[in-house]
């Protein structure tokens with residue numbers, strides 16, 4: 487048998503050596519699969535194997551693999567979801583306020599329109615600080631999109647970036663945004679019950695997903711579990727109060743350190759508050775990696791669909807890839823005219839305080855110190871390929887059924903997970 491295998495990604499065919507890493511093989515052949523960490527943690531490179539066999543890079547969802555970890559064993563047919571293209575924009579911090587002890591809301595104005603899907607994340611590089619990943623959220627009144635990106639950021643003790651919020655990093659600070667990345671985004675058109683779990687500022691992407699899902703279908707059944715360590719850190723209470731009015735939405739706020747003398751707030755972690763899951767549920771879990779891992783196990787048992795965004799504290803790696811085209815969610819809408827940078831004479835006062843703040847920020851050029859560099863695809867060594875193939879042989883001996891072709895998943899049932 488030849489040492490080479492034929493891989494088809496989005497209808498494009500290329501040949502790789504048996505045992506090569508799928509992502510490396512694709513990039514070496516000019517075929518784009520989006521990626522970020524290349525370590526099997528961020529989920530950006532998740533793809534669906536429609537036909538064929540790989541080893542390594544398995545996820546919690548059948549048929550889905552991390553292309554950055556999976557090694558090609560047989561001929562493959564791979565499906566990649568359409569996501570917005572990864573791009574870079576200069577931006578400014580235009581608003582910063584504490585919404586709860588150690589929890590900040592940031593308003594960021596990119597210089598150009600950027601596209602993302604609710605639940606995705608970007609890398610934010612504040613001038614003078616290292617890049618960090620953050621997930622855009624909807625505003626407290628449920629607006630998503632528009633020209634200002636909202637973030638909820640927890641101040642981490644000893645953290646390089648978050649401890650500088652309000653001191654070294656203040657309104658007017660220049661930054662660079664790169665993305666979007668991640669796989670835990672809202673798939674349009676879904677009808678199954680949504681279970682949305684966010685611990686701490688993991689509520690940020692959860693609120694973005696909930697706001698967009700309700701905009702799409704106001705009657706979609708939804709359970710939202712919002713966790714915090716202490717009661718004052720339950721910063722999303724005003725949002726939960728609005729959501730609680732909807733008959734199809736169940737709200738479960740929970741605080742780890744009790745006791746809490748409040749009839750609507752539970753005590754304990756998120757995991758025990760989860761409803762009984764069924765196979766038709768779609769579960770999103772964002773925030774604490776420990777909570778995400780626990781929920782992954784529960785979801786797998788129930789056979790439900792899982793999308794996860796664990797807030798790993800590891801700094802993001804080098805920039806990457808490109809893909810697809812999905813409509814702009816953070817776009818300059820025609821109605822939102824460019825704010826005047828001069829005296830503001832003749833201009834109606836803006837109703838949005840952050841829009842007003844934006845108009846006061848001077849428009850200096852941002853240093854272009856971090857150009858977009860694409861890492862070179864890495865070639866697998868012969869030893870790595872041999873190791874991958876010996877894994878296949880071992881698995882085949884232990885369980886011959888494993889080498890059967892993977893079943894094709896129904897459309898819209900793709901899912902994300904973690905290692």
Ligand SMILES: Cc1cc2nc3c(=O)[nH]c(=O)nc-3n(C[C@H](O)[C@H](O)[C@H](O)COP(=O)(O)OP(=O)(O)OC[C@H]3O[C@@H](n4cnc5c(N)ncnc54)[C@H](O)[C@@H]3O)c2cc1C
Nearest residue numbers: 618619620621638639640644645646647648687797798799
């Ligand atoms: C996909 C993704 C999305 C995210 N979205 C959000 C979000 O929306 N909101 C949010 O608040 N956070 C989010 N995060 C987390 C965020 O990216 C940062 O990790 C977090 O803000 C801490 O950054 P920092 O620079 O302040 O801390 P860091 O300097 O990175 O330090 C983080 C922690 O590690 C410790 N540490 C640092 N260096 C060492 C070392 N050498 N040895 C031992 N310990 C060390 C620090 O003391 C600190 O406790 C997300 C993370 C990911 C991966």
Ligand code: FES
Nearest residue numbers: 522524529531554
């Ligand atoms: S690039 Fe593969 S999981 Fe992050």
